[in-house]
Amino acid sequence: MDTAVTAKKKWWAGGYSPFNVSYGKLMMWYFLISDAFTFGALLISYGTxxxxxxxWPDPNEVFRSFPGMGHANLPLVFVxxxxxxxxxxxVTMVLAVHAGHFRDRKAVAKWLTWTIVGGIAFLSCQAWEWTHLYHEGAWWGRNPFLNVDGTLASTNFTNFFFTITGFHGLHVTSGVVLNIVILANVLKGTYEERGHYEMVEKVGLYWHFVDLVWVFVFTCFYLL
Amino acid sequence: MEHTHSSEVLEHVHHDSSTKKIWKTFWILLGVTMVEVGLAFLHLETGFPSRVLLNAIFVGLTVVKAFYIVAEFMHLGSEIKNLIYTILLPLLLFVWFIIAFLYEGNSWKNMIKDLKPGTPIETPKAPVKEAGHGHY
Structure with missing residues (x-):
């Protein structure tokens, strides 16, 4: 169906966006592409x-703790x-965007609140994990974990882990801040006045991107 | 007020199928993650699947998850082709980056191994042997 529409409409003839999205949304996508390359560069240098x-240290040996479980060996469970x-x-973010399409202010506020709660919960988990690793002696420049083959490991492992999960955590933090700003505007009725909830969609794109990056971080640090 | 009324009617028509799709995507993402973790545990317990096969599966499943997040949650699947290509084609550079840099890393490892003090000098032998096979 898309092709039929594209063929009929001359997308590049001017007069309207050739991408069929607003300027703001397109710029958010462009920003996300550049951010993808930043994360890509970090992850590829880690791979190199x-x-x-x-x-290299075994992730199942390093990440095996769970809050309140003492020294129980629980690899992968916390992550x-x-x-x-x-x-x-x-998911709650998509539901907020979805409610925004119907200009259902109450539902947008509800789902945005849950998204913020989720973001804060994730950050709390990360704070616990970092603190735990710190107390085990891991930090930038310090690596207490041995390689799989029993040899002494370099600090590359901890340097990359803290830098990349830290950079991702920073993205989650700014995402939470953006979500709070958007929620305040929703409650104030700014978007009701404007006639659309597109800001929720734009911030939603950013939020999903953060989730997308986590999928790769999860694979690269905890599974491989 | 007319607006609110008509959008409410729309809501009842659209709400169900869209929301269903969102939750379906959620279950796919959760299911794939659980399969990954399950396979990791299976490997820890039994040693099956082998490390190489397991890593290949992990990378493949990661791409599956990335597809669902971008296509469904970010709605890129329902945008027009101009936008889809504008976003996805630059990302093809990653294919080159990943291959080139991982190859480079592996090559460093081999060089460091070969140049380590005390490494027996074996390398000159190899080309001689190869020459015997009529490589030239």
Missing amino acids: IRFSSTS SLMTFILIMSS
Whole structure:
């Protein structure tokens, strides 16, 4: 159907957006492409260093703790919970955008609030994980974990872990701040006056991107 | 006020199918993540699937999840082709980046191994052997 429409309408003849989206939304996409390359550069440099190392710490050995479970060996469980929280908050964000299409102010406010709660829950989990690792002796420039083959590991592992999850956490933080700003505007009735809730969509795009990046961080640091 | 009324009618028509699609995407994402974690545990317990196969599966499933997030949650699947290509074609550069840099990393590893002090000098032998096979 798209092709039929494209063929009939001369998208590049001028007079309207050739992308069929508003300027703001297009710019959000462009920003996300540039941000994707930033994250890509970080993750690829991590991969390069990992490929150039003869051995590397085992993530199942490093990330095996759960709050309140003491020294129980629970690899992947906590990070799975974090992944679930972030996916869930992505869903509530889509529901907020969806409610915005119907200009249902109450529902937008409700789902945005849940998205903020999810974002804060994720950040709290990350704060706990970082604190826990810090107390185990891991930080930038310090790596207490041995390689899989039992040899002493370099600090590359912790440097990359804290830098990349930290950069992602910073994105989540700014996402939460943006969501709060948007929620305040929704409650104030700014978008009701404007006649549309497109701001919710734009911030939603950013929020989903943060979730998207986490999918890759999760694979690169915890699974591979 | 007319507006609110008509949008409410629309809501009842559209709400169900759209919301259903959102939750379907959620279950797919959750299911794929659970499969990944399950496979990781299976590998820890039994050693099956092998590390190489497991990593290939993980990378594949990550791409599946990324597709659903971008296509459904970010609605890129329902945008027009001009926008889809504008966003996706630049990302093809990643294919080159990943191959080039991982190859480079692997090559560093081999170089460091070969140049380590005390490494027996074996390398000159190889080309001689190869020459015998009539490579030239």
